Amino acid sequence: MDGVELFLLGRALMKIGEDALPEPPGGTGRYAGSTRLVLIVTSDIAAHPDSAVGEIAARTGLPQSQVSVAVARLKEAGSVQTVPDPADRRRVLVRPAAGVSERVAQVRAAGVESALATALGSDDPQRLSEVAEALDVLKRHLMPAAPYRP
Template sequence: MLSDLLGHPDTSGAIAVRTGLPQSQVSGDVARPKDAGSIVTEPDPAYARRQLIRRTPDVSEQVSEIRASRIDDALATALGTDDPERLREAAEALDVLARHLTPETVGRLRPWYGGGAGW
């Protein structure tokens, strides 16, 4: 959801259409970064019942902490090892995925996984 928001500033419920996620999930996904101060919502002046969603211009303290943290500890826990070579390989694989899995590419998966959560 956040990557969709980055590609479509001042968006609204169209996130659900573009990502194939149920509107209820998008609403929940919006609430968490809003609570963390990463995004803001405001009424759409063209349609008061709709909320516009945008990134905040300033990075919240929580987001700064997350960005400053290293993934090594989380990977070591997930992989059950602190072997530097395995951690490097896993981090490189995640970098490749992050470069290639955009909202558009994930949207192509919708027929494959049924468009719902839990795939």
């Protein structure tokens, strides 16, 4: 495998992950189609708690307006909380919520089997099991030890 193949594999895995996520409540409304945006912002907040929206935008390369929309969606779902910045009361800092929201619990409980079967073009149990085991090996070796928070 070369760097390009690894990059393309990563993109394919991201697509499978997005397809495995349960649709958020009101998924056809004002936040429809922003799952990838929310995931990018969520991962940045998990890695950099107590960041201002502008800092998240700078790190992710997303426009500040899109980060604000994602933070609003995450806050509405109970996944993050915002607090005034003690250094500058005009700004707010975003951090993971202290507890697990209903939406986070729903996302964590969702399985990936259906999305994997769609991606593989097969629901063969042996093939699904083999791919799921390979993904578990990758997760064990490549994911940070800290649990996913938001």
